[in-house]
Amino acid sequence: MRTEKELEGVTLLGNQGTKYSDQYNPEVLETFENKHPDREYVVRFDCPEFTTLCPKTGQPDFGHIYIRYIPRVRMVESKSLKLYLFSFRNHGDFHEDCVNIILNDLSKLMDPRYIEVEGRFMPRGGISIHPFVCRGDADHKELEKARMATAFEF
16 A cells, blocks of 8 residues: 555545646646556556647547556656646647647656557548657667557558
């Protein structure tokens, strides 16, 4: 079981007075210590209800965001990640920008060994957009190259 000291930075989980930001808000992200930094393993998140706005028309865009990462020392707390992803609801950016922003924010927050973000957006105007971005440290450059190559497959 985790100690109170280990949970010091986790303030949103179990908080009944949670505020849902209606504007992009990376400050809501929280982390906790990885108790297994000597072992490589993958953490996967699946957000099937991601919404954002078209920066030109203001029309809503609906997508499915997948996040996968290999942690180092810090890990993202899932409720804070949910609130962060929901904060894109009134944010106007292209799909490609959203996945890159998410990757940049999570990389800065956690400094993972490897991270990838994939968006599968619903069609608008008859076209679906599925942006993919990944980043690996020096030990994971081959994984980064391999995953980027598979991103071209449908």
